[in-house]
Amino acid sequence: MERLQKYLAHAGIASRRFCEELISQGKVKVNGKTVTEMGVKIDPESDRIEVRGKLIGKPEEKVYILLNKPKGYVTTVRDPQGRPKVTDLLTGVEQRVYPVGRLDFDTEGLLILTNDGDITYGLTHPKHELGKTYVATVKGVPDKDKLKRFGKGLRLADGVTAPAKVRLLNKKGSNGVLEITIYEGRNRQIRRMCETIGHPVLELKRVSVDFLRLEGLEKGKFRYLNQEEISKLKNLIE
Template identity: 85%
Template sequence: MERLQKYLARAGVASRRSCEELIARGMVKVNGEIVTEMGVKIDPDNDKIQVRGKLITKPEKKVYLMLNKPKGYVTTLKDPQGRPKVTDLLTGIEQRVYPVGRLDFDTEGLLLLTNDGDVTYGLTHPKHELGKTYVVTVKGVPDRDKLNRFAKGLRLADGITAPAKVRLVRKKGNNGVLEITIYEGRNRQIRRMCETVGHPVLELKRVSMGFLRLDGLEEGKFRHLTKEEISKLIKSVK
């Protein structure tokens, strides 16, 4: 027996959190009956599970990908404006995978995609939030006092940020190049933090998530995680 939302996530329907939302909205049936309560257990071998009327088959092979996202792509699976999606870059991947978190349309760099709902849920849960490091070109050059404000936490519209690590890597003309590591995943967080100290972002690239680094992966290209990386990733969210 297995919890319904976990089974749906394992089957690649969506992240576990999104599967819980589908259940709550009455979009899931078990043996023809709508289920809206969390924690219902099912027998994957004998029960008939449907989402929006579509029969869910046994879980497919797990896939874990690292993509070097270019600018000009959205990390959603659908876009009302018809803009390019990161999944458009995944040639040869048969499984339906989902981005782990998001990168803005104008942000580039490391993006994980997987059909493992448990891993996605774990990586995006505050309890397991991995450090994410960005190389950021900002307008002007922040002084030491402004850099120290990142480490103390910055007040944004949605509250004070957790302490971040920041260092000035180099000057680029009249602008500065920073390396910033954050441990939470607020919407457009890096951009808002930099605006708060008076140095708007000009360029933004994520170069690592936890122990995973781009390490020469070409822009617009992807690769499968190694067995060792997958094992370490799964252990990090348990």
């Protein structure tokens, strides 16, 4: 027996969190009856599961992908404006995968995609505080006092940020190149933090998520995570 929302996530419907929303909205049926409460357990071998009237088959094979996202792509599976999506870059991937977290349209770099709802839920949950490192080219060169503010937390419109790590990597003309590691995932967080200290971001790239790095992966290309990497990811969220 398996919890319904976990089964749906494993079947590649969406992240576990979104599957819970589908259930609460009355869009899921088990053996012809609408289910709206969490915690319902089903037998994948014998129960008939429908989502929005569509019969769901056995769970898909789990895949875990690391993509070097270019600028000009949205990290959603649908876009009302018709802009290019990161999933458009996944040539040959048969499973329906979803981005783990987001990168802005104008931000490039490391993005994980998977059809494993548990991994998606775990990696995006605030309690795990995974380090995400970015390289940001900012307007002007921040002095030491401004950089120290990252370690104390910066006040944004949605509250004070958790302490972050930052260092000046080098200078590019009259601008600075910063390496910034954050441990939370607010919307456009790096850009807002840099604006707060008076040095708006000109270019932004995510180079790592915890132990995963972009090394050797060309922009716009992807690779499957190996078994060791998958095990490490699962250990991070236990």
